Amino acid sequence: MHTTTTSSVNLKEILAQVQAFVETELYPLEAEARGKSWNQILPQLEEKRRRVKELGLWTPQIPVEWGGLGLSVWEFGQVSAVLGQSPYGHYVFNCQAPDAGNMEILIEFGTPMQQERFLKPLLAGEIRSCFAMTEPEHAGSNPVFMSTTAVKSGGDYIIDGHKWFTSSADGAAFAIVMAMTAPAHENKYQRASQIIVPLDNQGFKLIRNIPVMGEAGEGWASHGEVRFENCRVPQEFLLGEEGAGFAIAQTRLGPGRIHHCMRWNGICERAFDLMCRYAVSRELSPGVPLATKQTIQNWIAESRAEINAARLMVLDAAQKIDEHGQYGARVEISVIKFFCANVLQNVLDRAIQVHGALGITEDTLLSFWYRHERGARIYDGADEVHKSRVAREILKGYGMKKLGK
Numbered sequence: 001m002h003t004t005t006t007s008s009v010n011l012k013e014i015l016a017q018v019q020a021f022v023e024t025e026l027y028p029l030e031a032e033a034r035g036k037s038w039n040q041i042l043p044q045l046e047e048k049r050r051r052v053k054e055l056g057l058w059t060p061q062i063p064v065e066w067g068g069l070g071l072s073v074w075e076f077g078q079v080s081a082v083l084g085q086s087p088y089g090h091y092v093f094n095c096q097a098p099d100a101g102n103m104e105i106l107i108e109f110g111t112p113m114q115q116e117r118f119l120k121p122l123l124a125g126e127i128r129s130c131f132a133m134t135e136p137e138h139a140g141s142n143p144v145f146m147s148t149t150a151v152k153s154g155g156d157y158i159i160d161g162h163k164w165f166t167s168s169a170d171g172a173a174f175a176i177v178m179a180m181t182a183p184a185h186e187n188k189y190q191r192a193s194q195i196i197v198p199l200d201n202q203g204f205k206l207i208r209n210i211p212v213m214g215e216a217g218e219g220w221a222s223h224g225e226v227r228f229e230n231c232r233v234p235q236e237f238l239l240g241e242e243g244a245g246f247a248i249a250q251t252r253l254g255p256g257r258i259h260h261c262m263r264w265n266g267i268c269e270r271a272f273d274l275m276c277r278y279a280v281s282r283e284l285s286p287g288v289p290l291a292t293k294q295t296i297q298n299w300i301a302e303s304r305a306e307i308n309a310a311r312l313m314v315l316d317a318a319q320k321i322d323e324h325g326q327y328g329a330r331v332e333i334s335v336i337k338f339f340c341a342n343v344l345q346n347v348l349d350r351a352i353q354v355h356g357a358l359g360i361t362e363d364t365l366l367s368f369w370y371r372h373e374r375g376a377r378i379y380d381g382a383d384e385v386h387k388s389r390v391a392r393e394i395l396k397g398y399g400m401k402k403l404g405k
């Protein structure tokens, strides 16, 4: 297993600084934010962002030439696990989804004009963005199955379509939209393109913030149902080549999944800590804490083993991406995506059970994460899709050719 850093940064020092920031600046904010909406706590979050910039820890995942710390995937994975211990960690360091993915593809595929207008303010934290691919009418698990179209007219594209689960659309400055530019192309992977759409466009409508697991969601914490109607944008807002939408989406998803997995690992560590603290402090009768019961001990031991396994698997996948690119780590990425999402659910569920009724109140973060992270087994590829991909790749090595899609 890989155990050394891969770039010149002092990762140990960065991790210590980030851990201290999360504990001293963000944990107290969590209590303050209890029961408040996203917009109500935004001023405090913006203040924390200023502190992170002053400390020189801003956008750790971004190359140095674009103002970040230039961490490798392996290095950022460890920072992400620390940030994941608080629901505000990634936002405050400007490495939150979906902006982080949009930054990466704008750096890789954006034109100088697109980088000036969209990437630079995003990197500076002056604006937010979103990514609109999934449509309510089609199975999102099939990324080439969609109805939204972008038709050339004069020097523009005219986009028409209906999307949902466009996370963070509420208040975003722009969306990167997947739309069919050649719906009849013989190669189904070359039918769609990615186009940048400024959201002050008259052809864009935020229909609603979709209520998810009992939460309405707003601002960055929203999931939008949106419509593009006769939405006209200049052709120079096309990202990369026409027809390259699917390929660019794949470029975005590999590192994105690693980021999610490490963030989930951070959540696991925090839930584990809460579980252990409660197990030793809650007394069933005088002098008899919960921790004396073998079932509780089993949950603690099983959780520790699962979290350790998840962490090492993610670091292993991250190392392979650093060395061979994400296409050299396809199986590993799919393995961690479903494995870590399920470890997360197991650990959260056990931590809640140990807390009894307290576990389902808003007095700890556990119930928030239990609701909020149920989606982990669905977004960026449902468990079943990743398992199927892993098995197909393995079985190819055994001579199986026709395994379905």
Ligand SMILES: Cc1cc2nc3c(=O)[nH]c(=O)nc-3n(C[C@H](O)[C@H](O)[C@H](O)COP(=O)(O)OP(=O)(O)OC[C@H]3O[C@@H](n4cnc5c(N)ncnc54)[C@H](O)[C@@H]3O)c2cc1C
Pocket: 098, 131, 132, 133, 134, 138, 139, 140, 141, 142, 164, 165, 166, 167, 168, 223, 375, 378, 379, 380, 381, 382, 383, 384, 385, 388, 405
């Ligand atoms: C919290 C959250 C945030 C999201 N953010 C965004 C975003 O910002 N932008 C965006 O474009 N989309 C976003 N999505 C959408 C997400 O990408 C899709 O939900 C995902 O791709 C699955 O598509 P679907 O929901 O249409 O499920 P479907 O494709 O309809 O699948 C339904 C279920 O069928 C099963 N299934 C599917 N395929 C297979 C298979 N091959 N084998 C076996 N079983 C299968 C799985 O159990 C799956 O859960 C988000 C979703 C969530 C939950």
